[in-house]
Amino acid sequence: MRRAVLVSSVLSVIATLSLSTSVAAEELWVIKDGVLNKEALTAAATEVAKDHVSCGGETVDGLYVSTPHAMGRPNWARFTTAKSALGDCEFKVVFSCAVGRPQWRFPNITITDRARLYFWKPGSPILLSNKKMSLPLENFQGEIQNGPFDGSLHSMAINRVGDKLSCYYDGKKLHQQPIDPGVRLHLWFDALHTHIKIKSIKLTAEKLSDDLSTDFKSAAPIAEIFQGSGVREQPEYGQACRYRIPALAATTKGTILAFAEARRTGGADVGDIDAVVKRSTDGGKTWGPEIVIFDSMELSVNNPCPIVDPKTGRIWICMGRWNPYPTASQHVSYSDDDGKTWSKPRDITKTLHDQMKPGDKIFIPGPGAGIVMTRGKYTGRLVIPMGFEPHVVYSDDHGETWKMGGRGGNAMGEARCAELIDGSLLFNGRTGTMKRALAIVSEGGTKDSEKTWYADELPDPSCQGAVARHSWPKDGKPGLILYSGPGVTTARAHGTLFGSYDEGKTWPWKLVYYEGGSGYSDLCVLADGRVAVLFEKDGKSKLGFTILPAPPATSPTK
Numbered sequence: 001m002r003r004a005v006l007v008s009s010v011l012s013v014i015a016t017l018s019l020s021t022s023v024a025a026e027e028l029w030v031i032k033d034g035v036l037n038k039e040a041l042t043a044a045a046t047e048v049a050k051d052h053v054s055c056g057g058e059t060v061d062g063l064y065v066s067t068p069h070a071m072g073r074p075n076w077a078r079f080t081t082a083k084s085a086l087g088d089c090e091f092k093v094v095f096s097c098a099v100g101r102p103q104w105r106f107p108n109i110t111i112t113d114r115a116r117l118y119f120w121k122p123g124s125p126i127l128l129s130n131k132k133m134s135l136p137l138e139n140f141q142g143e144i145q146n147g148p149f150d151g152s153l154h155s156m157a158i159n160r161v162g163d164k165l166s167c168y169y170d171g172k173k174l175h176q177q178p179i180d181p182g183v184r185l186h187l188w189f190d191a192l193h194t195h196i197k198i199k200s201i202k203l204t205a206e207k208l209s210d211d212l213s214t215d216f217k218s219a220a221p222i223a224e225i226f227q228g229s230g231v232r233e234q235p236e237y238g239q240a241c242r243y244r245i246p247a248l249a250a251t252t253k254g255t256i257l258a259f260a261e262a263r264r265t266g267g268a269d270v271g272d273i274d275a276v277v278k279r280s281t282d283g284g285k286t287w288g289p290e291i292v293i294f295d296s297m298e299l300s301v302n303n304p305c306p307i308v309d310p311k312t313g314r315i316w317i318c319m320g321r322w323n324p325y326p327t328a329s330q331h332v333s334y335s336d337d338d339g340k341t342w343s344k345p346r347d348i349t350k351t352l353h354d355q356m357k358p359g360d361k362i363f364i365p366g367p368g369a370g371i372v373m374t375r376g377k378y379t380g381r382l383v384i385p386m387g388f389e390p391h392v393v394y395s396d397d398h399g400e401t402w403k404m405g406g407r408g409g410n411a412m413g414e415a416r417c418a419e420l421i422d423g424s425l426l427f428n429g430r431t432g433t434m435k436r437a438l439a440i441v442s443e444g445g446t447k448d449s450e451k452t453w454y455a456d457e458l459p460d461p462s463c464q465g466a467v468a469r470h471s472w473p474k475d476g477k478p479g480l481i482l483y484s485g486p487g488v489t490t491a492r493a494h495g496t497l498f499g500s501y502d503e504g505k506t507w508p509w510k511l512v513y514y515e516g517g518s519g520y521s522d523l524c525v526l527a528d529g530r531v532a533v534l535f536e537k538d539g540k541s542k543l544g545f546t547i548l549p550a551p552p553a554t555s556p557t558k
Contacts, residue, residue: 025205025206025207026204026205026206026207026208027202027203027204027205028040028081028082028083028202028203028204028208029200029201029202030079030081030189030201030202030203031064031079031198031199031200031201032200032202033062033199033200034059034060034061034062034063034064034198034199035059035064036055036057036059036064039082040081040082040083041055041079041080041081041082042080042081042082042212044080045078045079045080045082048071049073051073051074052073052074052075052076053070053071053073053074053075053076054075054076054077054078055075055076055077055078055079056070056071056075056077057070057075057077060197062199063096063197063198063199064197064198064199065196065197066191066195066196066197066198067195067196068193068194068195077190077191077192077194077196078188078189078190078191078192079188079189079190079191079201080188081186081187081188081203082210082212083203083205083208083209083210083212084184084185084186084187084208084209084210084211084212085160085184085185085186085187085203085205085206085207085208085209086182086184086185086205086206086207086208086209087181087205087206087207088160088161088162088181088205088206089159089160089185089187089203089204089205089206090157090158090159090160090202090203090204090205091109091157091158091159091187091188091189091201091202091203092155092156092157092168092200092201092202093109093155093156093157093189093198093200093201094153094154094155094198094199094200094201095107095148095153095154095155095156095196095197095198095199096148096150096151096152096153096154096196096197097148097149097150097151097194097195097196097197098149098151098194098195098196099122099149099150099151106118106119106120106190106192106193106194107119107148107189107190107191107192107194107196108189108190108192109156109157109158109187109188109189110187110188110189110190111137111158111185111186111187112185112186112187112188112212112214113133113134113135113214113516114130114133114134114135114136114137114185115128115129115130115133115136115137115139116128116129116130116131116133117156117158117167119147119148119149121149122147122149122150123147123149124147125141125142125143125144126141126142126144126147126156126167126169126174127139127140127141127142128140128141128167128175130490130491131490131491132490132491132492133490133491133493134214134216134491134493134494134515134516134517135214135216135493135515136488136490136491137165137177137179138177140167140174140175140177142167142169142174142175144169144170144174146170153197153199154169154170155168155169155170155171156168156169157169158187160179160181160185162181163178163179163180163181164176164177164178164179165177165178165179183214183215184209184211184213184214184215186212186213186214187203189201214516216514216515216516217512217514217515218513218514218515218546219511219512219513219514219546219548220513220546220547220548220549221546222514222537222544222545222546223284223287223544223545223546224537224542224543224544224545225258225278225287225534225543225544225545226240226243226258226260226278226290226542226543227243227541227542228240228241228242228243228263228267228541228542229241231265231266231267232264232265233265234265235264235265235272236264237290237292238289238290239264240262240263240264240274241263241264241265241266241267241541242263242267242540242541243260243261243262243263243276243541243542243543244260244261244263244519244520244536244540244541244543245260245261245302245303245304245366245367245520246258246259246260246367246368246520246521246522246534246535246536246543247259247260247303247304247305247306247366247367247368247369247522247534248306248368248369248522248523248524248532248533248534249306249307249308249315249369249524250308250524250525250526250527250532251308251313251315251338251339252308252310252313253313253338254281254283254527255279255280255281255338255339256279256280256283256284256524256526256532257277257278257279257306257315257339258277258278258279258280258287258534258543258545259275259276259277259293259304259306259317260275260276260277260304260543261273261274261275261276261301261302261303261304262274262275262276262290262292267540267541269300269302270300270322270324270325271300272297272298272300273300273301273302274292274293274294274295274296274301275292275293275294275301275302275304275317275319276290276291276292276293276304277290277291277293277304277339278290278291279291279338279339279340283526283547284532284545284547291339291340291341291342293317293319293333293342293345294319294321294331294333294342294345296321296323299321299322299323299324300321300322300325301319301320301321301331302319302320302321302322302364303319303320303364303365303366303367303387304317304318304319304366305317305318305319305365305366305367305368305369305370305384305385306369306370307369307370307371307372307382307383307384307399308372309372309380309382309398309399310372311380311398312398313336313338314334314335314336314398314399315334315335315336315338315339316332316333316334316370316382316399317332317333317334317335317342318330318331318332318365318366318370318384318393319331319332319333319345319364319365320363320364320365320387321364322364326363328349328362328363328364329347329349330347330348330349330352330362330364330365330393331345331346331347331348331349332345332346332348332399332402333345333346334399348402351401351402352393352402352404355403355404356404357404360391360404360407361388361389362386362388362389362391362393362404363386363387363388364386364387364388365384365385365386365387365393366384366385366386366387366414366416367387367414367464367520367522368385368416368464368466368520368521368522369416369466369468369522369524370382370383370384370385371383371417371418371419371468371469373419373423373444373445374419375419375421375422375423376423377423377444378423378444378445380396380398381394381395381396381444381445382394382395382396382398382399383405383417383425383445384402385408385415385416385417385427387413387414387415388413388414389407389408389410389413390407390408390409390410390412390413390415390417390427390429390439390441391404391405391406391407391408392404392405392406392407392408392417392425392441392445392446393405394444394445394446405441405444405445405446406441406442406443406445406446406447406448406449407441407448407449408425408427408429408439408441408449409427409437409439409449409451409452411429411431411437411439411452412427412428412429412430412431412436412437412438412439412452413429413430413431414429414430414464415427415428415429415430415437415439416428416429416465416466416467416468417441417445417467418467418468418469418481418504419469420440420503420504421472421473421479421503422442423442423443423444424440424441424442424443424444424445425440425441425442425444425445426438426439426440426467426481426503426504427439427440427441427449428455428458428465428467428483428504430460430462430463430464430465431454431460431462432462433454433460434459434460434461434489435454435455435456435458435459435460436454436455436458436459436460436465436483436485437452437453437454437455438452438453438454438455438504439451439452439453455504455507457498457506457507457508457510458483458485458498458507459485459486459487459488459489460485460486460489461486461488461489461490461491461492463485463486463492463519463520464485464519464520464521465483465484465485465486465520465521466483466484466485466521466522466523467481467482467483467484468481468482468523468524468525469481469482469525470482470499470525470529470531470551471525471529471553477553477554478501478502478554478555479501479503480499480500480501480551480553481499481500481503481504482497482498482499482500482523482525482531482551483497483498483499483500483507484496484497484498484521484522484523484533484535485498485521486518486519487510487512487518491517492517492518492519492536493515493516493517493518494512494514494515494518495512495513495514495518495521495533495535496510496511496512496513496518497510497511497513497523497531497533497548497551498510499551499552499555501554501555502555508555508556508557509551509552509555509556511548511551513533513535513546513548514535514537514544514546516537516538517536517537517538517539518535518536518537519535519536519539519540520535520536521533521534521535521536522534522535526547528550529550530547530548530549530550531547531548531549531550531551532545532546532547532548533545533546533547533548
């Protein structure tokens with residue numbers, strides 16, 4: 001049913017959407033006749049910082065002229081609107097780009113978390129891309145007669161009427177696809193390295209909102225237990241620029257341990273990084289303070305990889321240290337008081353290197369937790385999956401000594417492993433193929449894998465994922481192996497739990513635990529069969545924790 005025309009005495013003009021028959025009640029001019037309205041932008045969109053200027057420019061002959069540099073600094077011409085749109089809406093930009101092109105340029109309209117409408121060079125088609133988007137729309141590209149790099153004014157627009165989203169260029173509809181009519185849309189324009197002249201940027205909508213966030217569904221409540229605080233000049237315990245690379249373990253006493261890298265001053269993979277842990281003694285409801293396991297001062301401590309020894313109760317953790325990059329060393333530490341305090345890290349690098357075969361390369365563990373084998377003659381074996389080119393490092397004497405095991409194949413990276421019925425280890429790792437790679441290291445993890453295959457059901461936007469044994473075959477039920485990772489190939493998003501009931505051959509069951517940004521993750525199975533997940537939430541700064549119901553005991557396809 002069409003919505004009724006809304007009349008507002010507050011607005012001086014009732015704006016009619018030029019590309020539809022809907023009537024909108026509210027409008028927001030970011031630029032009108034070349035004049036910038038800073039009040040229509042977010043604070044970050046107009047800041048002047050040490051290393052850049054935001055949306056710098058000047059009005060010349062009725063056009064807002066913005067260049068790649070302003071005030072002697074890079075000009076981040078990202079016109080991020082301070083309002084989002086509800087109901088029928090339109091976002092329209094009238095602009096021109098300089099003909100010269102010293103580098104790739106991407107003037108675009110972004111629909112936050114969904115897609116980007118853009119050009120990438122003179123003569124290119126106009127494209128809608130869902131790359132790196134959490135709620136991806138359908139991609140398309142359309143040929144146009146005249147692109148915006150000719151010095152003349154052109155228009156591009158995105159329009160929603162009811163449950164249809166349409167893209168326009170110079171008033172011509174290029175593409176239409178379905179969209180939920182009730183979702184809040186945040187739309188904005190980015191000049192992105194372009195010498196640009198803008199006549200107008202305008203948002204019209206049935207209702208404008210101050211809330212710029214996207215509503216993401218989750219399967220269970222999510223607590224953000226590690227939160228980055230941005231770039232810092234000096235390292236400080238309890239604070240970090242970013243928290244990344246999650247790992248999870250449940251102790252013999254039922255305590256849940258959440259491990260992470262605390263990237264103290266910057267967000268890079270190598271820098272001032274400590275291995276840290278938080279404890280929860282009430283099943284994940286509340287969490288204690290950050291505990292530092294290993295601080296190597298200016299050197300990086302990466303990929304904390306915990307293992308809980310069920311016989312002794314001791315919690316082992318293996319950590320890699322770049323000293324400096326790309327030379328890596330391996331260190332182990334342990335806790336005998338349920339994760340409250342940790343022993344001085346012990347360097348086991350030489351021990352492992354002395355056992356290496358020709359062609360072996362080991363760097364740092366994980367990411368994510370190791371395992372303890374529970375079947376036959378391998379019962380009690382502690383296993384650390386080593387990253388990059390997958391290798392097994394194991395101990396048969398409760399962590400006193402460590403040995404080199406088999407290789408998991410070099411077609412994958414950052415691989416995790418789970419124990420199979422026959423005492424082999426199933427490795428599951430990231431690739432560049434948009435599918436997860438799998439390999440089997442047999443004989444308790446000591447014999448090199450002979451082949452690698454790819455799981456069609458497991459998307460991989462080139463991101464670490466976690467794998468773990470949930471249950472063994474029993475009482476006519478097949479047993480279950482779980483995998484946690486992004487559920488789409490377009491982005492590190494749609495954190496999803498997948499289940500295999502045939503020892504990793506197929507993965508017919510899945511549960512999306514968070515629709516939004518979901519990067520690296522780890523999981524552990526709790527005593528009651530529920531599944532705890534720790535994952536990089538909404539980017540690379542904070543870690544979210546959730547507990548999911550126990551998966552079905554049998555395949556949904558049976």
